[in-house]
Every structure is written in structure tokens, then in C-alpha cells.
Amino acid sequence: MLTQAPRGTRDILPEEAGKWVFLENKFREICRRFSYKEIRTPVFEHTELFQRGVGETTDIVEKEMYTFLDKSGRSITLKPEGTAPTARAYIEHKLYTQTLPVKLFYIIPGFRYERPQAGRLREFHQFGIEAFGSESPHIDVEVMLLAVSFLKNLGLDDIKLHINSIGCETCRSDYVKALKDFLGESRQNLCDTCRSRLDRNPLRVLDCKNPDCQRTLKEAPAVLDFLCEKCKTHFETIKNDLSLLKIDYKVDPRIVRGLDYYTRTVFEIISDDLGAQSTVCGGGRYDNLVQECGGPTTPAAGFGMGIERLITILEKKNLLKIPEEKVDVYIAPLTEEYGNTALRLLYRFRENGISAETDYLKRSLKAQMKYADKIMAQFVVLIGEEEESSGFYTVKDLATGQQQKVAGDKIFEYISNNIRKGCGEVE
Ligand code: ATP
Ligand code: MG
Numbered sequence: 001m002l003t004q005a006p007r008g009t010r011d012i013l014p015e016e017a018g019k020w021v022f023l024e025n026k027f028r029e030i031c032r033r034f035s036y037k038e039i040r041t042p043v044f045e046h047t048e049l050f051q052r053g054v055g056e057t058t059d060i061v062e063k064e065m066y067t068f069l070d071k072s073g074r075s076i077t078l079k080p081e082g083t084a085p086t087a088r089a090y091i092e093h094k095l096y097t098q099t100l101p102v103k104l105f106y107i108i109p110g111f112r113y114e115r116p117q118a119g120r121l122r123e124f125h126q127f128g129i130e131a132f133g134s135e136s137p138h139i140d141v142e143v144m145l146l147a148v149s150f151l152k153n154l155g156l157d158d159i160k161l162h163i164n165s166i167g168c169e170t171c172r173s174d175y176v177k178a179l180k181d182f183l184g185e186s187r188q189n190l191c192d193t194c195r196s197r198l199d200r201n202p203l204r205v206l207d208c209k210n211p212d213c214q215r216t217l218k219e220a221p222a223v224l225d226f227l228c229e230k231c232k233t234h235f236e237t238i239k240n241d242l243s244l245l246k247i248d249y250k251v252d253p254r255i256v257r258g259l260d261y262y263t264r265t266v267f268e269i270i271s272d273d274l275g276a277q278s279t280v281c282g283g284g285r286y287d288n289l290v291q292e293c294g295g296p297t298t299p300a301a302g303f304g305m306g307i308e309r310l311i312t313i314l315e316k317k318n319l320l321k322i323p324e325e326k327v328d329v330y331i332a333p334l335t336e337e338y339g340n341t342a343l344r345l346l347y348r349f350r351e352n353g354i355s356a357e358t359d360y361l362k363r364s365l366k367a368q369m370k371y372a373d374k375i376m377a378q379f380v381v382l383i384g385e386e387e388e389s390s391g392f393y394t395v396k397d398l399a400t401g402q403q404q405k406v407a408g409d410k411i412f413e414y415i416s417n418n419i420r421k422g423c424g425e426v427e
Pocket of ligand 1: 081112114119120121122123125126141257277279280281283284304305306307309407
């Protein structure tokens with residue numbers, strides 16, 4: 001127990017952390033280009049927010065939430081997703097009084113009590129965006145395109161964008177009725193979970209991965225045949241935009257998404273490299289969420305993208321090669337006697353923006369040279385009797401083996417000018 005992280009959680013060790021920083025920087029960059037600004041919300045919220053926002057009959061709220069009572073008896077939940085907290089912050093801070101649309105992005109941990117397996121963790125991470133205040137279908141497209149551009153820029157050119165519309169309250173109720181009638185007749189072919197979903201949330205059945213349910217659903221009425229004129233036009237505009245922008249997509253009438261707040265547009269980005277958990281990104285429009293959570297009527301759209309799943313795809317394709325961090329200078333005192341000089345120099349390098357390291361394990365000079373190699377130091381600065389008396393440092397370039405004498409303070413300039421670029425920096 002003591003030496004094992006809780007089931008479904010993972011440590012991100014230093015070798016891997018570089019990949020996360022790289023992806024986070026890439027995500028921030030694409031958000032900048034699309035004018036989305038960062039928001040940071042708490043790791044936990046009042047449980048009610050998710051019950052209300054995500055929906056009582058969703059898998060998340062029914063069985064996946066990390067909920068507990070705090071010491072004053074309040075029900076608290078570790079956030080299972082990022083949209084409801086962002087909507088809560090949008091309302092609390094009256095962001096709707098700002099110029100619309102308000103476009104936000106976040107990088108968050110999410111917590112869901114799921115059965116851990118490939119692509120499914122109990123603590124996972126998401127990149128997400130939300131655009132509040134516009135009902136234009138062009139915003140739905142912008143949200144999809146931010147995700148698609150981000151993935152394509154990372155080198156993923158075979159991802160697939162699947163889109164659907166689940167209509168608005170008006171047309172969806174006709175559809176839900178038709179679906180319920182259909183499923184009622186095929187009740188015996190559905191899995192237990194879906195049988196119980198039938199009355200409470202029949203749309204969810206469409207999302208079931210059980211092969212028997214999938215087979216039954218082949219004949220099910222399609223939501224797109226039930227859209228009202230407004231929803232139809234909205235969906236047509238999205239398809240036209242995507243064609244105009246030459247973005248491949250597929251209409252998939254099965255997509256309903258796992259969260260209740262969606263209206264009209266829903267979409268998923270799928271990768272064949274993910275196996276069973278093939279969705280790397282899911283999103284859509286949610287025109288009722290802000291109002292449902294106590295704010296003014298606010299149309300909105302957004303997505304959430306699983307970072308662990310993204311890393312899995314990129315690694316399978318060998319697209320996440322981050323060079324190991326190197327050290328610019330290793331400072332080697334020949335004996336302990338020169339420790340103070342070494343120490344002063346060490347911090348002066350660091351102040352001058354040069355990464356510098358020295359020995360903390362009383363190593364012999366030979367062992368120090370080995371260590372310098374190990375940490376991939378580009379230069380070694382030797383400090384001994386000669387260096388102290390002459391005011392010149394002996395600088396050795398470990399790659400070429402060349403040795404050079406450099407006068408006192410000139411050493412910072414010398415090292416700065418000679419650092420080989422390209423290491424630790426990835427384009
Ligand atoms: P799934 O179909 O995999 O259950 P979901 O519909 O529950 O996904 P969303 O709530 O839309 O997923 O979350 C968006 C993205 O977050 C998913 O596409 C996925 O990449 C990631 N994600 C969701 N749950 C997990 C989890 N338990 N572990 C790892 N990643 C997850
Ligand atoms: Mg899920």
C-alpha cells in the first residue's frame with residue numbers, strides 16, 4: 001500500500017514529464033491562435049454542480065464520481081470533467097457581462113471511479129475549451145477545428161472527426177419517444193444496463209458498447225430524421241463550413257456523448273491507434289447548461305480531450321520524441337579545497353542563464369568526469385591550483401575533447417556563445 005499509488009492513478013516521472021510540457025505548450029499555442037484564454041478552476045466542487053450540470057442519469061453521476069463529505073458535512077466531488085466547473089465560474093464571476101463570446105481553455109486533472117484499463121484511469125487529464133455566448137454554428141466548427149488543428153499539427157493526419165446533431169428540447173422529445181418505442185419492442189435483445197436505461201435515459205442506449213445492443217441499434221430510428229428546421233439548418237451550416245475548410249468528417253448518428261448537457265451538435269475525434277477506448281476528444285454544443293446551473297440563458301460549445309490517450313497515440317506513431325535535457329556546464333573542483341570557488345562559480349553560471357551542475361557526493365576527479373558525461377554536460381570547467389592562481393579557467397568540451405583556457409569573467413560569455421542549440425528544445 002505504502003509504496004504503491006492508488007489503483008487507476010499514475011506517476012509522471014521526469015522522463016515523461018517533458019512530453020507533457022511539450023504538449024501543454026503546443027496546446028497553449030493553438031489556443032492563443034484561436035484567442036482562447038486560460039481559466040483554472042478548483043480540483044473539487046460542490047457535488048450538486050455535477051448532479052445538475054452533467055445530469056443525474058449519466059454514468060458519471062450515477063457511478064463514477066469521487067464524492068465525499070468534508071469535515072463540515074458538505075458533499076464535495078473531485079471534478080470528473082471540466083465543463084460544469086467552467087460554467088460555474090462563468091456564472092459566479094459574471095463573465096457574461098464581458099464582450100461575447102467568452103472563449104476559455106483549461107488543462108485539468110479529472111477523476112472518475114471507473115474500472116482501470118488501457119485508456120481508462122481514475123485520475124486522468126484533459127485539455128479542454130469552452131466558448132460561451134454565441135449560438136452561431138461557426139462556433140461549433142471553431143471548437144472542432146481547434147481540436148483537429150492541434151492534433152494535425154502534432155503529426156496525426158489520420159484522425160477522424162465524427163459529427164452528429166441530437167437536436168434541441170423540442171425535436172429531441174419526438175425522437176426520444178420514437179427511440180423508446182423501438183427499444184421497448186427489442187427489450188429482450190438489450191443488455192441489463194440498457195434495459196434499465198430505457199425509461200430513465202434512452203438516448204444513452206445509443207452509446208452502449210455491448211455488441212448485442214449495437215446489433216439491435218442498427219435498425220433504430222436516426223435522430224437526424226427528427227430534427228426541427230432550426231436544428232437542421234444549424235447542422236447543415238456546420239457541414240458546409242467543414243467542406244468549405246476542406247476538413248474531412250463523417251456524420252455518425254450514433255454519437256450522443258456521455259453527458260446530458262449537450263444540445264444540437266455533438267462530435268468525437270477517433271483514432272484507430274487506441275483500441276477499445278478509441279475516442280481521444282469529445283465535445284459539442286450545450287445551450288442549456290449555464291441556465292441549468294443558475295446563470296442567464298447562454299448558448300455555448302466546447303470539447304474535452306484525454307491527454308493520456310493522446311500520448312498513447314503519439315507514442316505508437318513515434319511522434320513524441322523529446323530529446324533528453326542536457327546540462328551546459330559541469331564544474332569540477334580537483335579536490336575539496338577548491339569547493340568554495342566551485343560553489344561561487346556554480347551560482348554565477350545559473351544567474352547568467354546557463355545550466356550548471358557540480359558534485360555533491362565527494363567524487364574523485366575521474367568519477368566526476370564520468371558523472372559529467374552521464375548528465376550530458378557540454379562543458380566541464382576544471383578548478384585547481386593553476387586555475388586559482390592564474391585567473392584562467394580550463395574549459396573542456398566533452399563532445400570534441402578540446403580544452404581551452406578562458407579568462408575569469410569571460411567564461412560566461414564564452415559558454416553562452418558556444419552552447420550547442422537544439423538539445424532539449426523541440427519543434
Ligand atoms: P469514454 O467514451 O471513453 O467513456 P467519455 O464519453 O466518458 O469517454 P468525455 O467525458 O467526453 O469522455 O471526456 C473527454 C475525453 O476525456 C475522452 O474522449 C477521453 O479521451 C478522456 N477520458 C474520459 N474518461 C477517461 C478516463 N477514465 N481515463 C482516461 N481518459 C478519459
Ligand atoms: Mg466514460
